Amino acid sequence: MNKLEELFVKFNKNISLTDSYKKKIRTGRDSVRTKINNHFEKEVGIVPVHYTQGSYAMHTAIMPLANEDFDLDNGVYLQGYDKNRDDWPNSSKVHQLVIEAVEGHTKETVDKETCVRVVYQDNYHLDLPIYIIGEDDEGEEAAYLAHKQDGWVISDPKAFRNWFNEATKQVPSGSLRRSVKYLKQWAHQNEIDIPGMAISILVSENFSDEKEDALTLLKIVTDIHDKLVDDYSCYKPVRPTTEDLFSKHSYNDQLTNLNQLKTLKDRLAFAIYDSENQYEASLILKEIFGDGRFPIGSKEILNNKFLKTSEPEKVGKKNRHYA
Structure with a gap:
């Protein structure tokens, strides 16, 4: 059997995000969070709570090559709504609020079905899915995602x-x-x-x-x-x-x-x-x-x-x- 452990140690290091790259994307993320918070405070009077999600938060992200784009997920959790979904805003409306907050911040903003995407010049983008914590049909607490076409749908990346x-x-x-x-x-x-x-x-x-x-x-x-x-x-x-x-x-x-x-x-x-x-x-x-x-x-x-x-x-x- 071949001795390969030292090669896999180097392989893991080669595909892991570097400290400098993590610092760069965190800086972009924090800047966007500030813009969203300021806009929501002005428009609705309540600031969202943010959670980093996906592979970055789970420490399984892969370092992109020079010509590739990295995807960082930042969940935007809206506050101030009770658990009755009938009183929640239209999902497209909250997408629009996030777009207003970040538009013009980078080279491109894309309103996708499940998130707002903020594209940076420096080969990475932030995905901004929007959530409200409510109750499911059995009365149990659940996170709902603002889907542009389907409305508010159960989706809980924090639980995953x-x-x-x-x-x-x-x-x-x-x-x-x-x-x-x-x-x-x-x-x-x-x-x-x-x-x-x-x-x-x-x-x-x-x-x-x-x-x-x-x-x-x-x-x-x-x-x-x-x-x-x-x-x-x-x-x-x-x-x-x-x-x-x-x-x-x-x-x-x-x-x-x-x-x-x-x-x-x-x-x-x-x-x-x-x-x-x-x-x-x-x-x-x-x-x-x-x-x-x-x-x-x-x-x-x-x-x-x-x-x-x-x-x-x-x-x-x-x-x-x-x-």
Whole structure:
């Protein structure tokens, strides 16, 4: 088996947001928050509360390349409304209030169905989804998103972040978060149609810490592939729990994604077990994760455990050969 842990440590560093980049996007975020607060205080007399959401808040964000755009989610939670939805403002109206607050601040403002997007010149943008905390039909507290077409719909990214953070607390080594980042980089590099939230869910639900990142990732990918072969779905673990993140995938999309996962599993297995040294393993992993992202290994660090048995290697929930 090849010794790859030091390469995965460097890989994780290569795909993580740098401190300077995080400072830059936080500065833009804070400036927009101030503009929104000032405008709402003037127009409605009550200042919103803001929460950073998505991959940045969950520490699974991937550092964009120089020609790519980074997406930072900032939830705008409106205050001062009771839990009776009949008294809430029109969802399009609150979109307009946010647009008025930020328009002209950067090169472009886009009013999308689920958020207002503030586009910066410096290759990043802020998405500003707008929420009110109310009650669902059973009288339980719920966050409602201002959807331009559908009105106020249940959507709770804070609950999802809390769910994911609870999962990571069970893994002090941090390998669950790193595994999410590795798979997000693979999906991005190979243009795989699996959203980041689905990757976070599937990794969390199929996680097993094998003490080395390469082995952990291989087992996760194997189990995700097995799960999706049996049941091609990915339901949100928080409300609305009936939402399948793969519901819009066609049959061809399913076949493509399953084939891509099998290829990833097979290539990982070959790099770990069957390539002759760390250098050859790293060439395979660079193809998987991106030439500029995965580091090059040493030809002098040899594979000291060639897997040559008549029995299939057991990885995940089933015995299998890597064919």
